[in-house]
Amino acid sequence: MMFIDPHIHMNARTTDDYEAMAAAGVVAVIEPAFWLGQPRTSVDTYIDYLSTLVGWERFRASQFGIRHYCTIGLNSKEANNEALAEAVMEILPRFATKEGVVAIGEIGYDEQTALEDKYFRAQLELARELEMMVMIHTPHRDKTKGTRRSMDVCLEHGLDPRMVVIDHNNEETVKETLDRGFWAAFTLYPQTKMGSERMVDVVRRFGTERIFIDSSADWGKSDPLAVPKTGRLMLARGIPAADVHKVCYGNALACYGQSGQFDEKDWLAPAPIDQRVLYEGNSVLRGQAPRVDEGPAGDSPVEAMREEDLLIV
Amino acid sequence: MPTPLALLTGWLDRQLDGPAAEWLRGRLAHLAGAHGDRDLYVAVGLVPRKLGKADLALTGDDLGAAHAARKGWDPTGWSVDQAARLALLLTASHRGEAFFEAFHQLWRTADVGEQISFYRGLPLLPEPARHLWRATDGCRTNIKAVFESIAHRNPYPAEHFDEVAWNQMCLKALFVGAPLHPIQGLDARHNGPLARMMTDYAFERWAASRPVSWELWRCVGPHPDDRCLIALERAIQQHEDSLTAGAAALACATSHAPAATALLAHASNDTRKAIEAGTLTWAALCARAGA
Numbered sequence A: 001m002m003f004i005d006p007h008i009h010m011n012a013r014t015t016d017d018y019e020a021m022a023a024a025g026v027v028a029v030i031e032p033a034f035w036l037g038q039p040r041t042s043v044d045t046y047i048d049y050l051s052t053l054v055g056w057e058r059f060r061a062s063q064f065g066i067r068h069y070c071t072i073g074l075n076s077k078e079a080n081n082e083a084l085a086e087a088v089m090e091i092l093p094r095f096a097t098k099e100g101v102v103a104i105g106e107i108g109y110d111e112q113t114a115l116e117d118k119y120f121r122a123q124l125e126l127a128r129e130l131e132m133m134v135m136i137h138t139p140h141r142d143k144t145k146g147t148r149r150s151m152d153v154c155l156e157h158g159l160d161p162r163m164v165v166i167d168h169n170n171e172e173t174v175k176e177t178l179d180r181g182f183w184a185a186f187t188l189y190p191q192t193k194m195g196s197e198r199m200v201d202v203v204r205r206f207g208t209e210r211i212f213i214d215s216s217a218d219w220g221k222s223d224p225l226a227v228p229k230t231g232r233l234m235l236a237r238g239i240p241a242a243d244v245h246k247v248c249y250g251n252a253l254a255c256y257g258q259s260g261q262f263d264e265k266d267w268l269a270p271a272p273i274d275q276r277v278l279y280e281g282n283s284v285l286r287g288q289a290p291r292v293d294e295g296p297a298g299d300s301p302v303e304a305m306r307e308e309d310l311l312i313v
Numbered sequence B: 001m002p003t004p005l006a007l008l009t010g011w012l013d014r015q016l017d018g019p020a021a022e023w024l025r026g027r028l029a030h031l032a033g034a035h036g037d038r039d040l041y042v043a044v045g046l047v048p049r050k051l052g053k054a055d056l057a058l059t060g061d062d063l064g065a066a067h068a069a070r071k072g073w074d075p076t077g078w079s080v081d082q083a084a085r086l087a088l089l090l091t092a093s094h095r096g097e098a099f100f101e102a103f104h105q106l107w108r109t110a111d112v113g114e115q116i117s118f119y120r121g122l123p124l125l126p127e128p129a130r131h132l133w134r135a136t137d138g139c140r141t142n143i144k145a146v147f148e149s150i151a152h153r154n155p156y157p158a159e160h161f162d163e164v165a166w167n168q169m170c171l172k173a174l175f176v177g178a179p180l181h182p183i184q185g186l187d188a189r190h191n192g193p194l195a196r197m198m199t200d201y202a203f204e205r206w207a208a209s210r211p212v213s214w215e216l217w218r219c220v221g222p223h224p225d226d227r228c229l230i231a232l233e234r235a236i237q238q239h240e241d242s243l244t245a246g247a248a249a250l251a252c253a254t255s256h257a258p259a260a261t262a263l264l265a266h267a268s269n270d271t272r273k274a275i276e277a278g279t280l281t282w283a284a285l286c287a288r289a290g291a
């Protein structure tokens, strides 16, 4: 079974994670630009970070047979440093149009301050100008209001909700997100947000239309196997395979496919130039052959896990 | 004779379909006139979205024309996006200092594909010596395709690198698993320190029971010190059908050092005959290696 993790911060993860993800069936990831756990203080480090997303990290992923995409944006936390935010807004257009950039994101609100609002709106305008999709990070505090406000502002700026992903949904926000025509992503994050068992219930209650899941794994306590584990748990709980496929792969593909930068062919039948550039090197594997194929799905370590190991609580 | 820019735009125009060709023509026309930095950034960034990434379709005549337009220019293995990005840069380069500053900014934010395009284009850009630091810095990458865009089929390193940078590039090629034979000027830029570095590397690999690239003997033969001779003797006596034995013998046969040519006594009869007959060459060894 193939999986897409459409929200994961791989630059905070190890090669062991890449290996485990590939073995579990993850074929493509989207890495949203975010903060680093502590605020950056200059645009220069921001440039280097964004360069990593479109350069080194893309190459690193390819060594494990995983295709890496990203979103480019100024996150809400760092939007509160006005001098930094101004400088970052200057350089964002240079990254936003690069190959494999599927959206402006993850942007939105953290504390819902005036500066966050200002730069959120400025980036929505940039997305409109560049005809790009948007990935919204909804706040963890005051979530329901913050989510509604994020959607209000998107519509106010004339964005088509079909081109906007509202991420980090929960049971309280999903109905409105779907009713208003946006894509609803769920983050399976130990302890803080959604657990995999809760996610099974969400799919039972809300169906699989415009819903998909991600790990948002980063430098904090998180699980880069959250998507394959939850997919297996859904199967074990009797969710039909076609629905599991949509939530763990198909919907993310249909959604970000609208960007023109996220195509199944990239990992199923890559262009010759991509094979030469992205799948030929071996420096990360220190001499081993790149892991492009990982045998039948039955060999997956996630497949072999007992049900309680699939729970992300 | 057509300029490199004229060749690039001709090849692209021939290969691209209507809307793509039109987009590129429009951007080139704009960049040929007065324009802002952002126009160049956006055009260079959008290339794969607008033109795709197909392999650049080139004939033998095209390759000949490339070499005639710029000695050593070898666009083998280029793709459409790489050629187009270079055409945009060359077109915008009329702005002089303003172009160099914009190009510096492009480097700072380049993704993998852009880096490869820029490095491949180094020998075609105006005042190529100004990009020397970029080129040597690029050789420090761990992304093999980026490294090869500088080291392989590119006249820039042989023309501009000093001995330290040149030797590091050749040795690094072995570390990233890049072959040596596509390095232009490999035979012309041999030197004593490189022969010693390659020999030390061979001993290290032997000590670790790891394979040693058969190609490295090509850099050892011209400047064999005593330790190099010990290594060559060991290599030449490997299984007579091996690439290593053939390469070490050929390195000795083409060396001007009598102590090296004397080592040919350790080579097999067949190997010596093949060298005399001119059938054992670096090209023949590459063909045998499937390289």
Ligand SMILES: [Zn+2]
Pocket: A007, A009, A032, A034, A106, A216
């Ligand atoms: Zn995130």
